[in-house]
């Protein structure tokens with residue numbers, strides 16, 4: 001039997017509750033599709049700070065280096081909010097993990113099930129068509145990591161802070177390649193988002209993306225859009241987009257916009273893929289839900305496990321090549337939603353079920 005090896009990092013808040021559902025779903029899926037999970041849990045985020053003095057403890061990092069993928073929960077919460085920004089769980093755990101594994105390709109699928117159209121803040125005639133957009137965000141370059149990055153005091157006593165936005169052609173080419181591969185499995189349309197009317201990095205971005213798509217797959221319909229316009233078009237008519245391809249910070253902002261128009265953060269999964277291949281000849285990846293730790297409902301057993309479960313499906317697809325098993329999980333979630341079962345975040349006042357009940361309903365639909 002095929003054995004899949006990954007670490008699970010539940011993190012803080014609702015992380016542990018939804019992670020345990022995702023692990024059960026993976027195990028059941030393995031029974032049906034012929035694989036076994038070998039996984040160990042490790043501290044990350046606030047609990048890392050509490051237990052090891054660091055949001056990303058060395059022991060956690062070492063464990064991740066010995067496996068083929070990371071299933072990540074979520075990190076952060078009020079307890080750690082007063083730490084200096086650089087030490088906060090989100091930044092001190094996620095950014096070093098992304099850098100350590102060169103997780104340069106962040107895929108954030110934005111899906112609004114038509115059944116859940118009422119949850120979208122978009123007008124109902126727009127939302128009722130459903131939404132299906134994939135955001136492909138560059139994740140290890142740009143203004144997040146560029147040097148110099150510092151704050152200093154000037155002679156006149158003012159302070160000056162600098163962040164540097166920098167891109168090389170190689171970084172743009174490799175993320176474009178990911179977008180091209182993703183688009184080939186979808187509607188073969190890429191909209192590349194930049195600010196080429198102002199930024200040098202964007203001019204290079206636009207040129208490189210164009211050349212790269214032309215070379216890799218000229219049958220793809222490529223368009224370019226300025227980021228301010230893209231932010232507007234995404235709420236006006238989201239289904240004009242198939243794959244959105246963009247740099248790190250624009251992708252950070254647009255992917256939150258995409259998430260909110262899709263109704264519930266509790267439904268959205270994401271994948272961050274690295275360079276090179278793991279021991280299965282697929283990319284090493286980190287898989288995480290988009291919703292955060294939801295401290296207000298943590299420990300109450302009411303969190304929506306769907307995003308964590310869907311993240312596990314993405315892990316099977318991208319890091320283990322188990323497409324059928326991934327689809328089975330995605331369909332089980334879809335069917336569960338179709339059956340009318342709702343956790344509090346998507347119930348809109350109707351009766352809601354808890355995390356484990358939602359989990360069992362998904363489990364029972366894995367076939």
Ligand code: IPM
Pocket residue numbers: 090091094095252
């Ligand atoms: C995200 C988050 C992170 C980012 C933060 C927590 C550093 O907003 O994954 O989108 O900006 O990338």
Ligand code: MG
Pocket residue numbers: 252253256
């Ligand atoms: Mg963000």
